Amino acid sequence: MSAVREQVRRRSEAPARARMFVITPVLVVYLALAVLLVVGSVLVGVQGGVLLDHGGILNILTRGTVLGLVAIGQTLVIVTGSLDLSVAYLIGLCSLVAAETMAGSPAMIVPGVLAALVVAAAVGLVNGLVITVLKANAFIATLGVALVLRGYLEHNYTGPAGSVPRAFQHIGYDRIGPVPVAALLMLLLAAAAWWYLRRTRAGYHMYAVGGDVDVARLSGVRTGRTIVTAHVLCAVMAGLAGVFLAGRLGSGAPYVGTDAGYDLESIAAVVLGGTALAGGRGGVAGTIGGVLILSTLDTIFDDLAMDSFFKDVVRGVVLIVAVALYARSRTAGRSA
């Protein structure tokens, strides 16, 4: 205790010089992404391919779009000190709601999207209320909601359903140069989420609740409302991902979210992006970096035609190394 205190004091005496060289997790993530792109280009190049050609960029961004949408929402709940495991089933559910409401009619595009988002918001509200009112642990609460959603999907659907009008399918495929329009929309939402977390009162309160819920409450923050808001926003982002996937597939699919493992994948992207799983630290900028790292890895594996078992091993190792590095830099930051 006293040792720590002395060291903390020693550190605080020379902050001005140190601040110029602060290595933030966000910086690390994008450096890692740059290194990965270089290494990947070399590896793919050795085999006679090109990683970052037209198709490669398109591939990375397309993969990153859905994961990005989910991970942005996941960032909000994780910063608030919570977690959402129900997003994968929710994505499937929302794709079905959108596709079935649209039922092939261009006039129903807007109602379809809205219906999906309302369903998503409702599920998010349930998540938030179970956690704040019933005081259930977030992990269990959202796992429970995920199971409820799975039960509903399994009972009512055996395969794809509904139909998305051609006009809406454009959202999945239109692009400017190698950049998909949907990816731009995702980045726009990321910017909005960044602004929300960093510049608005509600965002400040999310960091406060995630940092220390008792401190936040004693300081007059409405902690319950903050947690519920984060969950609703997270669910809406998952809903958008579902709508987008429906647009790409042309119909709704019950397991489109779970097949890609968007629940754990989104949490992985958030953690890879330097957000503390315990909450209170991190942000959307890092998350987008994490998403790009994961989608770049996938693209590299595809270009190298690596088998899927090895893919998972590498992804797992990357994740563990990243988290270990963050943990290390934090302890070092505390005691050096």
Place this chain on the structure above:
Amino acid sequence: MAVTHGTPGAEHPVAVVRLEGIEKSFFGIPVLRGVDLSLHAGEVHALVGENGAGKSTLLKVLAGVHRPDAGRIVVRDEEVSFAAPRDAQASGIVIIHQEFTLLEHRTVAENVFLGREPVRRGQVDRRAMETETRRLLDWLGEDGIEPGTSVARLSVARKQVVEIVKALSADARVLAMDEPTAALADNEIELLYGLVRRLRDRGIAILYVSHRMREVFDLSSRITVLKDGAFVTCAPTADLDAEQVVRHMVGRPLEALYPERASHPGAVRIALRGAGNERVRNLTFDVRAGEVVGLAGLQGSGRSAVARAIWGVEPFTTGTVELDGVPTRVTGPRTAVRKGIGYVTEDRKGEGLALRQSVRDNTLLVRRAACRGAEARHDADLARLLGSVAVVARSPHQEVRYLSGGNQQKVVLGKWLAVRPRVLIVDEPTRGVDVGAKQALYRLLRELADDGMAIIMISSELPELIGMSDRILVMREGALAGELPAGADEETVMALATGHGAAA
């Protein structure tokens, strides 16, 4: 946001807050029995009493956490009732707790305005936050803190300043400080003194709760004493001395606070020869069975580092250590426990106890961890162990977080006694413990020494160190500055510790 300036030293002080005849009981047990307290603008008012005397309950009534069963709260001549802490804050009353209510990873300004962030055109007005924080810091004369620094980078003392600025920004007129020095290092206490005086001079009423008589006398202008939930006295500090205050607190003169010293120390139990590591160097000393050896020094002099090295958390890298004449290498806490070294750490709640576990589990923790098989499961002597340290708990199954500080410390001691250590290191054993419990702890430590244990005691309270020790080793800058016999006076110890050797 503006903080109104009071009139320091006015002829007829105005009571900012008056508590009259406050009564409060929990489950039918009276905790406060008609307590009066009035706080004036620009005064430091000390509130003292043993643990359980009702100080914290009174604080909570003042802060709106508890509603009194009877009695009145009068704020600036107007009777009020607080339903929640928010109401008390609205009346300008804020409590500065021992545990800070700060977010480590947010900036100073963000913490100061937490929950009350100014908004301009839909976004948080960060410039206004930083300007106002800067203004309040300047007003307090604290120019070493930048509003944009993350709180995690601040020292404990500076965090306290931030906590106070947070209160001031909410327009606090009354600050109740609960044991404000408990978490501070020696040199930081001086800074706090300055801060408290500046707050006072600027018209803030300060209720200062502390166990430490010296602080009470250094800072306060009036003292209110509580005993067993009842108001004993309120008098100007100038009319009292420490002995009188202690007598009011315990209701009897505190004779022989410290037990008799050892008469015949036994064989050498632990011997250090030129031991050192990154933080301490060239330590050579013995501690004998039956001895209590005090380790004095300023915060940062390496006192605790010696303990941590002996116990193997940061092991010695040079020199040798002998236990009962056998050269020994302690490479980690686990070997330390096996070799019979116990360490009662400074941070009782953080490192000493599993707060949510029972008295029984805590007491048996070390034995279960260090011993194997039947010995580890052996708990027949639990009652004897707890009895020997005189823990007062409802049952062995009570969670330790519900015990008083003194009783918690006894559980920590009991935990070590369960493995019968040969050497016991105690670091700040009486921090946050009331006078009565202190006396019991002193007796207990002395009995352990008499049973043949070698005890190394670290304390920043010099009277206690001098009162207990058979010898005093003084540390300075990671090395031994000298050794003093029993009963050395405070000046001599301080002279050695600071290196201003003229007095020594």
